[in-house]
Amino acid sequence: MIHFHRVSKHYDNQTALRDVTFSIEKGEMVFVTGPSGSGKTTLLRLIYLAEKPDEGNISIAGWEIDKLKESSIPLLRRNIGFVFQDFRLLNNRSVFENVALALRIRGVDEKGLKTRALDSLKVVNLRHKADSYPFALSGGEQQRVAIARAIVAEPAVILADEPTGNVDPDTSAGIIRTFKDINARGATILVATHNRGLFCNTGRRVLRLDSGNLVGEETG
Amino acid sequence: MAVPYAFRLAAQSIFHEKWINFLSILTIASGLLITALIALFVYNVDATTRKLPEKFSMMFYLKDNLSRQELENILNTLGKDDAVEMVKYIPKGEALKELKTMLKDAAYMFEGLEENPLHNSIEAKLKREAVCPETAKRLASEMRAIEGIDEVExxxxxxxxxxxxKVGTRAIGTVFIIIMSGGVIFVCYSTVKILFYRKKEEIETYKLLGAKKRFIRAPFIIEGAFIGFCGGLLSLIGILSLYYLVFLRLSLSIPFFKGIIFPTNISLLLPLTGLLLGMVGAAIAIGRIRY
Structure with a gap:
């Protein structure tokens, strides 16, 4: 589903990723870990095409990134659900509208959109907050809205960048449980985190990055 | 993208940014009102000068004692010219009679005249599209070269x-209209650009969620079109008020205003013009969206 082959990325003489090669198969849930500045976010940004690699090849859900036309980028991104570190929720739209946005972009009709958005909010236990606005929610709730938005269109791949960065341990555990449930339904999930507690004893594959190098792989 | 959703986003933005939009509408309305006034002026000058060919004629005064053959030659030459529509021979007797009719209150002027001082003449009317200084000058000079023509007037x-x-008004009017249209586009451009920058984060999120360019553009284009349309509508109200409340009233006391022609049908295009210019301004403001 996600294949990196000898991928490197540099920013002004600084190497963010160096010669990284790995594969994530369909239906896997994988963690990427490492200290701050190790290249986790860059790796995710390369997957959702916010950046282009300087060297190497990337393939996502059968799309060869280096052969991708600019007009196809939105189509690729529709196969990916994102949970951003800073949530990227729109404060002038209700929780429902934030989640529904991912469906509107995909051209889903109003009726299907309402059912699916509310179902998605139910998965993250925020159905009752549908009419609230993001600024009125706690950090953990905002994180769950972001997850609801990422899963609502049932994308093939879900990327999460520090999804528990702003929440307490109980909420963290809840978020990881949600990811496992979604993964159990067939979605491929890649979670970037520096929090070792998140993947310990999960039995999931963990990729370790350090200073832009993929330094090891283990089972959590 | 569902079209109603684009309209909803545009409506929300128009309401949310009501003051900047209101000021833009007023600016556009002023610009379009000035444009409409210039256009009205050009239209009236054009309409007035368009009536000129109906009244315009050239007079060819003939030498005395021309033979019939020479007269027919002159009439044929004139009649065959592409620019000439109608040729009329006026014998000097008829000309004098007409003059006496015209000056019947000053009949004493003709007392003591032993012989007719006028010349036989030919009046030529040019075709409507041929009435211009160049054609008249060419025809005058060609005819002067013919034996038997005494004078051309x-x-x-x-x-x-x-x-x-006519030419000057059209040229200056066109330049002004282009400049003012550019100004209207610039106002829409600036407004949408400001809104676009304010929503930069939101647009970035759209892009990351897989939005196509038209999904991002549509609300801004609608907003630009709305601003332009409202500006056009206000300018239409302005020019109609000016015509019906000011020009028509003034025409009762000042005859000059009576002659003003107001093309109502064309003026109805003002809101549409505003809408189009608004859309153009918005499209330029958004520019090329890159992923």
């Missing part, structure tokens, strides 16, 4: 002046 300076006014 056609109000050369008057025709040149009218023609210059």
């Amino acid at each position: 056609y109000g050369e300076k008057f025709l040149s002046s009218i023609y210059s006014i």
Whole structure:
């Protein structure tokens, strides 16, 4: 589903990723870990095409990134659900509208959109907050809205960048449980985190990055 | 993208940013009102000068004692010219009779006249599209070269002046209209650009969620079109008010205003013009969206 082959990325003489090669198969849930500045976010940004690699090849859900036309980028991104570190929720739209946005972009009709958005909010236990606005929610709730938005269109791949960065341990555990449930339904999930507690004893594959190098792989 | 959703986003933005939009609408309305006034002026000058060919004619005064053959030659030459529509021979007797009719209150002027001082003449009317200083000048010079023509008269300076006014007004009017249209586009451009920058984060999120360019553009284009349309509508109200409340009233006391022609049908295009210019401004403001 996600294949990196000898991928490197540099920013002004600084190497963010160096010669990284790995594969994530369909239906896997994988963690990427490492200290701050190790290249986790860059790796995710390369997957959702916010950046282009300087060297190497990337393939996502059968799309060869280096052969991708600019007009196809939105189509690729529709196969990916994102949970951003800073949530990227729109404060002038209700929780429902934030989640529904991912469906509107995909051209889903109003009726299907309402059912699916509310179902998605139910998965993250925020159905009752549908009419609230993001600024009125706690950090953990905002994180769950972001997850609801990422899963609502049932994308093939879900990327999460520090999804528990702003929440307490109980909420963290809840978020990881949600990811496992979604993964159990067939979605491929890649979670970037520096929090070792998140993947310990999960039995999931963990990729370790350090200073832009993929330094090891283990089972959590 | 569902079209109603684009309209909903545009409506929300128009309401949310009501003051900047209101000021833009007023600016556009002023610009379009000035444009409409210039257009009205050009239209009236054009309409007035368009009536000129109906009244315009050239007079060819003939030498005395021309033979019938020579007269027919002159009439044929004139009649065959592409620019000439109608040729009329006026014998000097008829001309004198007409003059006496015209000056019947000053009949004493003709007392003591032993012989007719006038010349036989030919009046030529030019085709509507051929009435211009160049054609009249060419025809005058060609005819002067013909034996038997004594003098040619056609109000050369008057025709040149009218023609210059027509061409000049059109040119200056066009330049002004282009400049004002550019100004309207610039106002829409600036407004949408500001809104676009304010929503930069939101647009970035759209892009990351897989939005196509038209999904991002549509609300801004609608907003630009709305601003332009409202500006156009206000300018239409402005020019209609000016015509019906000011020009028509003034025409009761000042005859000049009576002659003003107001093309109502064309003025209804103002809101549409505003809408189009607004869309153009918005499209330029958004520019090329990159992923």
